[in-house]
Amino acid sequence: MKVLLLAEHDNSVLNEATARAASAALAIGEVDVLVAGENCASVAQSAATLSGIGKVLLADSPPFANQMAEPVADLLLELSGPYDAIIAAATTNGKNILPRVAALLDVMQISEIVEVVSPDTFVRPVYAGNALQKLRSDEAKKIITVRPTAFEPVASGADAPIEDISSNVSNDKSSFVGEALTDDSRVDLATAKTVISGGRAFGSKEKFEELLFPLAQKLGAAIGASRAAVDAEFAPNDCQVGQTGKVVAPDLYIAVGISGAIQHVAGMKDARTIVAINSDEDAPIFQIADYALVADLFEAVPELTSKL
Amino acid sequence: MKVLVPLKRVVDFNVNIRLKADGSGVDKTNVKMSMNPFDEIALEEAVRLKEAGKADEVIAVSIGVEKGQDILRTALACGADRAILVIAEEDVEPLNIAKILAAIVAEEKPELVLMGKQAIDNDCNQSGQMLAALLGWGQGTFASKIELADDAIQVTREVDAGLQTIKVNLPAIVTADLRLNTPRYATLPNIMKAKKKPLDITTPDKLGVEVRQRLTILETVEPPVRQPGIRVTSVAELVDRLKNEAGVL
Ligand SMILES: Cc1cc2nc3c(=O)[nH]c(=O)nc-3n(C[C@H](O)[C@H](O)[C@H](O)COP(=O)(O)OP(=O)(O)OC[C@H]3O[C@@H](n4cnc5c(N)ncnc54)[C@H](O)[C@@H]3O)c2cc1C
Numbered sequence: 001m002k003v004l005l006l007a008e009h010d011n012s013v014l015n016e017a018t019a020r021a022a023s024a025a026l027a028i029g030e031v032d033v034l035v036a037g038e039n040c041a042s043v044a045q046s047a048a049t050l051s052g053i054g055k056v057l058l059a060d061s062p063p064f065a066n067q068m069a070e071p072v073a074d075l076l077l078e079l080s081g082p083y084d085a086i087i088a089a090a091t092t093n094g095k096n097i098l099p100r101v102a103a104l105l106d107v108m109q110i111s112e113i114v115e116v117v118s119p120d121t122f123v124r125p126v127y128a129g130n131a132l133q134k135l136r137s138d139e140a141k142k143i144i145t146v147r148p149t150a151f152e153p154v155a156s157g158a159d160a161p162i163e164d165i166s167s168n169v170s171n172d173k174s175s176f177v178g179e180a181l182t183d184d185s186r187v188d189l190a191t192a193k194t195v196i197s198g199g200r201a202f203g204s205k206e207k208f209e210e211l212l213f214p215l216a217q218k219l220g221a222a223i224g225a226s227r228a229a230v231d232a233e234f235a236p237n238d239c240q241v242g243q244t245g246k247v248v249a250p251d252l253y254i255a256v257g258i259s260g261a262i263q264h265v266a267g268m269k270d271a272r273t274i275v276a277i278n279s280d281e282d283a284p285i286f287q288i289a290d291y292a293l294v295a296d297l298f299e300a301v302p303e304l305t306s307k308l
Numbered sequence: 309m310k311v312l313v314p315l316k317r318v319v320d321f322n323v324n325i326r327l328k329a330d331g332s333g334v335d336k337t338n339v340k341m342s343m344n345p346f347d348e349i350a351l352e353e354a355v356r357l358k359e360a361g362k363a364d365e366v367i368a369v370s371i372g373v374e375k376g377q378d379i380l381r382t383a384l385a386c387g388a389d390r391a392i393l394v395i396a397e398e399d400v401e402p403l404n405i406a407k408i409l410a411a412i413v414a415e416e417k418p419e420l421v422l423m424g425k426q427a428i429d430n431d432c433n434q435s436g437q438m439l440a441a442l443l444g445w446g447q448g449t450f451a452s453k454i455e456l457a458d459d460a461i462q463v464t465r466e467v468d469a470g471l472q473t474i475k476v477n478l479p480a481i482v483t484a485d486l487r488l489n490t491p492r493y494a495t496l497p498n499i500m501k502a503k504k505k506p507l508d509i510t511t512p513d514k515l516g517v518e519v520r521q522r523l524t525i526l527e528t529v530e531p532p533v534r535q536p537g538i539r540v541t542s543v544a545e546l547v548d549r550l551k552n553e554a555g556v557l
C-alpha cells in the first residue's frame with residue numbers, strides 16, 4: 001500500500017499532528033508526505049525528518065497559502081493516482097479538505113480513526129466516544145482522517161528527499177479574507193502535557209482569567225474550556241474541549257467548574273490523570289475523575305495556585 | 309434566493325446511549341430522537357436570512373426513516389416554508405447523503421445550502437464538504453458568522469488556531485458550528501400552522517440515486533471504562549497525591 005499524508009502546518013512550522021498521523025499512515029503502508037502551502041520550504045524540511053517516510057512532495061504556490069479546501073482537494077486529486085490511501089490529521093484543515101477529496105474520488109471517508117487494525121480495518125469513536133466502531137473499507141482508495149491524540153508521533157532524524165511539484169490548480173470558488181488567531185505564545189492545547197479547563201461556573205471572563213491563568217502559568221499548562229465557557233466568551237473558540245471542539249490527552253487534565261456533559265468528556269477522557277474541582281458532589285465529571293475535590297472553585301483555585 | 313437545509317434525525321444529545329450486547333450497534337428502541345443540534349442552528353440561520361429579506365424560500369430536507377417527518381414538522385414550525393423527506397434506511401453514509409442532496413439541488417436550484425457541520429451520532433463531519441465537491445461549489449465549513457452579499461457569502465470559520473474569514477462565491481455550501489446563533493423553539497401556534505405546510509415524500513430511486521453503502525461495520529463496542537477515582541478532602545491532599553501518587557507534578 002502506498003499512502004499520501006497531507007501535512008498540517010502554517011507555512012512556517014510543521015504541526016505535531018502530522019508526526020502523529022504519520023504513525024497511523026505507516027501502519028497502513030509506505031508513506032509520502034505532501035506539503036502544500038506558500039513559502040513553506042521550512043515545513044518541507046521538517047517533514048523530511050519524519051522517520052520512516054519515503055519522500056516529501058512540496059507544492060509551493062499561492063492558491064495553497066491558506067489551506068483552502070477547494071484547491072488543496074484538487075491538488076490531492078491530481079496526485080492521487082499512484083496512492084492507495086490519502087490521510088490527514090483530523091485537524092480543522094484535515095476535516096475540511098479530505099471529505100472533498102473522497103467525494104471527488106467517489107469513495108467514503110473514514111473519519112477520525114483511533115486505531116489501525118489492518119490496512120483496511122480501523123476503529124473510530126462514534127456518539128461522542130460512547131461507542132467504538134470497528135469497520136472495514138473495501139474502497140479502491142482509502143481516505144482517512146486520524147485523531148492525533150490516539151497515536152504517538154514518529155521520531156525525527158530522517159533525511160527524506162524533497163521533490164518540488166508544480167501544479168496548475170487554481171481557485172475560482174473561494175478566497176481568504178483574514179484571520180483572528182488566538183495569541184500563539186500560549187501553551188498549545190492540542191499537545192500540552194497539562195491542561196486546565198474552566199466551565200460556566202467562573203461567571204465572567206475576568207474571573208476565568210484571574211483564577212486560571214496564574215495556575216496555568218505555574219503548571220506550564222494550556223487553557224481549555226467547556227462549550228458553555230466559550231459561548232459565554234470567557235475563552236476563545238479554539239479553547240473548547242469536547243466532541244465538537246478539540247480532543248486532548250494530556251498527562252494531567254484539571255476540570256474546574258465543569259459539570260462533565262458527555263460532549264465535554266468526549267474530548268478529555270483519555271487524559272492520563274483527571275482532576276475535577278466542582279461544588280456539586282454529584283457532578284458527572286466526578287465519575288471519570290481520578291481525584292475529585294468537592295469545593296468552591298473561587299477558594300480552591302487560588303489555594304491550589306499558592307501551594308504549587 | 310432559495311436556501312436548502314438538510315436535517316438529520318439523531319438520538320437526542322441528552323440521551324446516554326446503550327449498545328446492543330451482540331456488538332451490532334446502538335439500541336434505539338424507545339430512545340428519544342431529535343433534530344441534529346448543528347442542523348437546528350443551520351435552520352435558524354436560514355430562517356433569519358428569510359426574515360431579513362435575503363432569502364425567499366427555506367426548504368428543509370431529511371433523509372431517513374418515515375419518522376423523519378417529526379423533525380421536518382418541527383422545522384416547518386420554526387420557519388421553513390416546505391419540506392422534503394427522502395425515505396431511506398437509517399444511517400445512510402455521508403457519500404450517499406451527498407449524492408441524494410446533489411440530486412435535490414439539481415431539482416430545486418438553491419443558491420445556498422446551509423447544513424450542520426457534523427451529525428452527533430456518527431460524528432462523521434463529511435456530508436457538506438462532499439456535497440460541495442459533487443456540485444463543484446465552494447464551501448464554508450464550521451461557520452460561526454455569515455454575511456450574504458449578491459454573488460458571494462463571507463464566512464467566519466472556527467478553526468484550530470482561532471477564527472478565519474473567507475469569501476465563497478455563490479452558489480455555496482455552508483456548514484454551521486455551535487456559535488452561529490441560538491436556535492428558537494417552535495411555538496404552539498406555529499406548530500399548528502406547520503401542519504398545513506407542504507411536506508413531500510420521495511425516494512432515492514425517484515431522484516435517480518443508487519444508495520450503496522461502502523463501509524462494513526464489523527462491531528460496535530463500549531470504550532474502555534476508567535477506574536473510579538478517589539475523593540480528596542483538601543487542596544493540600546490533592547497536591548500531595550498529584551506529586552507522590554500520580555507523579556504528574
Ligand atoms: C451538539 C453539541 C455539541 C457540544 N459540544 C461540546 C463540546 O465540544 N465541549 C463541551 O464542553 N460541551 C459541548 N456541548 C455542551 C455540553 O452539552 C454542556 O452543555 C457543556 O459542556 C456544559 O458546560 P459546563 O460544564 O461549563 O456548564 P454547566 O453544565 O452549567 O456546569 C457548571 C458546573 O460548575 C459547577 N459549579 C458551579 N459553581 C461552582 C463553584 N463556585 N465552584 C465549583 N464548581 C461550581 C456546577 O456544579 C456545575 O457542575 C455540546 C452540546 C451540544 C448540543
Ligand SMILES: Nc1ncnc2c1ncn2[C@@H]1O[C@H](COP(=O)(O)O)[C@@H](O)[C@H]1O
Nearest residue numbers: 314315371423424426427432433434435
Ligand atoms: N440523513 C440525513 N438527512 C439530512 N441531512 C443529513 C443527513 N445526514 C447528514 N446530513 C447533513 O449533513 C451534516 C453533516 O453530517 P455528517 O457528515 O454525517 O456528520 C448534518 O449536520 C446534516 O446537515
